[in-house]
Structures are given as C-alpha cells and as structure tokens.
Amino acid sequence: MEVTRLFDILDQYLADFPKEDALCGKENGIWIKHSTQDYVNRVNWISYGLMQLGIKKGDCIATITPNRPEWNFLDMAIMQIGAVHVAIYPTISESDYNYILNHADVKLIFVSGWELLRKINNIIEGIPSLSDKVYTFRNLRGYRHLNELIEIGRANPSPEYLKQIKDSIVSDDVVSIVYTSGTTGNPKGVMLTHRNFLTNIHGVLPIIPTTNQNRILSYLPLCHVYERMMNYTWQYLGIPIYYNENLAKIQEEMVEVQPDIFTTVPRLLEKMYDKIIAKGRKLEGAKRKLFFWANDVALDFNFNQSKSYFRKLKLARKLVLNHWYKALGGNLNTIVTGGAAIQPMISKVFWAMGVRVVEGYGTTESGPVIAVSDFFKGGLEFGTAGHILPGTQVKIAEDDEILTRGKHVMKGYYKAPEQTAEAIDKDGWLHTGDLGKLTPEGRLKITGRKKEMFKTAFGKYVVPTILENKVSEDSLVDNIMVVGENKQFAAALIVPNFPDLRSWCNRKEIPYTTNEEMVKNPDVIKKFKKIIDYYNTTFGETEKIKRFILIGYEWTIQTGELTPTLKLKRNVLLKKYEKQIEQLFA
Secondary structure (H helix, E strand, O other): OOOOOOOHHHHHHHHHOOOOOOEEEEEOOEEEEEOHHHHHHHHHHHHHHHHHOOOOOOOEEEEEOOOOHHHHHHHHHHHOOOOEEEEEOOOOOHHHHHHHHHHOOEEEEEEOOHHHHHHHHHHHOOOOOOOOOEEEOOOOOOOEEHHHHHHHHHHOOOHHHHHHHHHHOOOOOEEEEEEOOOOOOOOOEEEEEHHHHHHHHHHHOOOOOOOOOOOEEEOOOOOOHHHHHHHHHHHHOOOOEEEOOOHHHHHHHHHHHOOOEEEEOHHHHHHHHHHHHHHHHOOOHHHHHHHHHHHHHHHOOOOOOOHHHHHHHHHHHHHHHHHHHHOOOOOOOEEEEOOOOOOHHHHHHHHHHOOEEEEEEEOHHHOOEEEEOOOOOOOOOOOOOOEEOOOOEEEEOOOOEEEEEOOOOOOEEOOOHHHHHHHEOOOOOEEEEEEEEEOOOOEEEEEEEOOOOEEOOOOOEEOHHHHHHHHOOOOOEEEEEEEOOOOOOEEEEEEEOHHHHHHHHHHOOOOOOOHHHHOOOHHHHHHHHHHHHHHHOOOOOOOOEEEEEEOOOOOOOOOOOEOOOOOEOHHHHHHHOHHHHHHHOO
C-alpha cells in the first residue's frame, strides 16, 4: 500500500497490523488501550465533526496537551480534511501562547484540562479568528468536550465528501506548522509537509531494528518534531505506542510496559545514570567496590575492545550491570537519542548494559533528521551523529556551518518570506545554524552552534557547548552556561545537581541547610573548583573556565531558563544573571 500522505498510514496500519493496543494512555494509574479499528473510527468521526463546524482546507487548529491517544486522533483527523495542525508545547509562557495563536489565525483550540485552560483564558478573547471554539479532553463545565465533536461526527457521517477532500491533498501540502521554541525573539512557524515527514520516515526505516511485536514508551512531547516523526514511524511499522503519564513515573512505567525501543533526549539518560551512581554511593565495603568496578568497566566500553575486555564485561553484567538493565524494563533493545549531543560516557554505559544507543542530528526545519548513527558497517562512533540519511544532501560551509538540501527541508516559515530567504539560500540549501564537520568515514560530527560561539577579548573563538557538555559529565553538575564574549577569559554559571550535592555533603559530614546557602559554602565551592580544574585539562588555554559562580536553584522550563526541548535560553540567562556575570569579570 503506497503511503504518499501521512494519513495513508492509517489504512496501512488497519490492513497490515491490526492491534488491540495501537495507542495506549494512562488515566488515574490505569492503561486505557485503543485498538487500530477504534483509532481509525475516532479519526473519521472527528473529521466529520470538524467539517460540520465549517473547518476547511488550510485552516489552522491548535492542540495544547501532554501526550495522549487523543492527540493522535485529532492529528490524523485534522490532516485528512486538509487543515493544518499547530501542536503547541504545554509548558510555554502566556505571551508565547498569545503570539502563536494569533500568528497562526487558529480556528479551534483543543486543551487537556483546567491547568492549561487557565494559561490561555486571558488571551482567548483577543484572538479574532477563534471566536469561542475551545474544546477540552476532560469534561469541564462551560467548555465543549472532544466527545461532543465525536458525537457530531457519528451523527453526521459524510465518507464520500471526506474522500473527495483526501483525494485533493498532495504530498507537498502543509500538514503542520511547528513553532520553534524561541531561544531568541518570537517563535518562528516552520511549515512542514507530508513529504517532509515521509522523507524522514523512509530514511530511518532501514536503521531501526524493529518488528510489529515491539512496544514503544513515549514521553517526549509530540509537539516536538523529533518525537512526532518517530511517532509516525512507529505507526508506519505497526508498533503499539504507550504514552507516559508523568515523567516522574517513567522508570516505573518502563518496568510495566517493557518497551523494546525508547526515544529520548540525552538529559533523561544523564538523569538515569546519575540516579544509578547515587545508589552506588550509598553502598559500603565490598558491594560498593564491586559496583564501581563494574561502572569503570562500562565506561571503558568501545566497539573495538579486546576479547579480554568483553570477558570482563560479561562478568560485570552478571554481577552488576544486569540489575541496572532490569530497572529499564528488562526488554530494552535500542535507544534513539536526539535534540542535543549525548556525552560519549553516557552512551558507553548503556551499550555496556546491552542497550544500543544511536544518536541522531537534525533541526525542526529539516523535518527533522539529517544524520543518524546506524548498525551497518562503520555506522557507529561515539561522539558523532552517524551517516547522512539516504536522499539527504549535506555540505559544510567555509565557516563550518552545516547546510542541507533535499525533500526533507521545510516549505518555509509561516508569514515570514524574509526569514525563509535567510534560512534557505537560492540554491535550496538550508542553513542550520549548527557547526560541524564530516569525518573521513562520512559521519557527521556536531561541534557547536554558530550563534552561540563567541570571541574573547584576545580574538580567540570559544564554542560554549563543547565546554558545557564536557563539564556536565560530572554527576554534581546539573546545568552549566559558559560566558565570556569580548572578555579576557571564559567563565561559567553552574547549577549543582542538588540531590547529589546533598549526598556528597552527608558523606563529608557537612551540614546541609538550603540549596541557596550551600552554593555559598566554602567546601562546596572548593569541590566545584576541583571539578572545573579537572575538566580544564582537556581544553586549550583560551577555552579554560577561569571563574565560575554557583546558582542556588534548578533551571527548568517552568522557571523560564530552559526551552521545552531542555536547551538553555541563553539570552534569558544573560539578562537574568547580568550582575553576577559582571562580577565574574570584575
């Protein structure tokens, strides 16, 4: 069955992979499962309902919700009537909601519940295109419910008219506007087509070692283009998807679901590893010694290690590492990571456990994947994003910027022809803004972000992400931002990993008061100086972090320092800590 539009995946799924648990969500601790047939029925009923409401081809419909099966119902229903899905992060600010909803001229909004309704209630009246058409996924007084729309569709089926609309949709039609997380300025609306997503799907299919008997546990936001593209890929392959209810419960749900494959960003894997190490530090005597011996073996993992090493690894797995593996559900085969560079040491630990980690690279504007490591000959190397996807062109510009061209590249930025022309040159090359190089074997290595690179007062360039990724290897470091543009040296703002810091203080018999007080404690500052001194040995003289300041609270999406994809909002941080940064260079 030929799939030329994303909604064609549904027909293929129903014909080739009928499942009782095609999409599964957790409500009040209970898994609610939707069969493939139920999925298709609900999609069609919602399409009929949307047509009854007067939604036409090209109209924008917004969703604001954590992951849930209803997101998929709406997504497919919207696209098969030719409307445009604007999937918005549930964690952004009111001002960003206001900008996006007005900029996209949305006709309808679907939100999950009261918490998100409160975030947009003040701005609903100021969206001329919207009227009062807000629907919820929970039965809330005074608001329409998604089930009402489904009932409208069930009562007014129009399959022939729906088929006419579907037949008029081509692969180059815009299926979604994805608003970038906006580390600087207003978010930009990336227009992605059926062809953009399908080019990526076909590119990654040979890489993913799956069968339709696998299971997926999904926790990354579906409004993030990386998770969304992979979500379509799982459906294309007929693999059931289980949605995480709460990130705090993800390890518990991994044991319940026993997923074979897991898509993630490096940050979660780092947190998982930190928890493992924290447990090891609580051990004593021979158990503690054995634990850290196995950890050292894991950190030495490499694909070309000697036979004697793999004999040692076999013993380490039997005695220690298999216990770590069971905490991941005991069935995990592959982790696909993207969104940021993963520390090689984290990859090595998971490979040593028996979980294969593949790293990908891309941008929202490229639909998203440009390169990904694979299991073919020469497809794996720690610290690289692997080979370029088939059908995708990449070249490195003179200033080391990564450029890409092909059917995966976006149609453009919505209502922004000038910004589109800046991003895509006259020859069709998308300028990613990322810096990188191609290894002799054809693997792509990311070296930094063009806009984030700065020059010191001595005219030397510093790529902060390289330093930040390296220092973040230490379990006591939760987050770090390197600064120093036009200054004499590089310096850093550091957020400690407070649970680990508390454990360290307990071991050193240092009374722990509050986070804000502990970052001023001389012994704590001395410990972080040792950490910085250790990692400075791996940097050139002009890159070394000469001064730092410890921050007394965690940076989060909610407090505004991180984007929804957990990247640093550098401009926000520079403004927020302007006085502290001045002191660093005083």
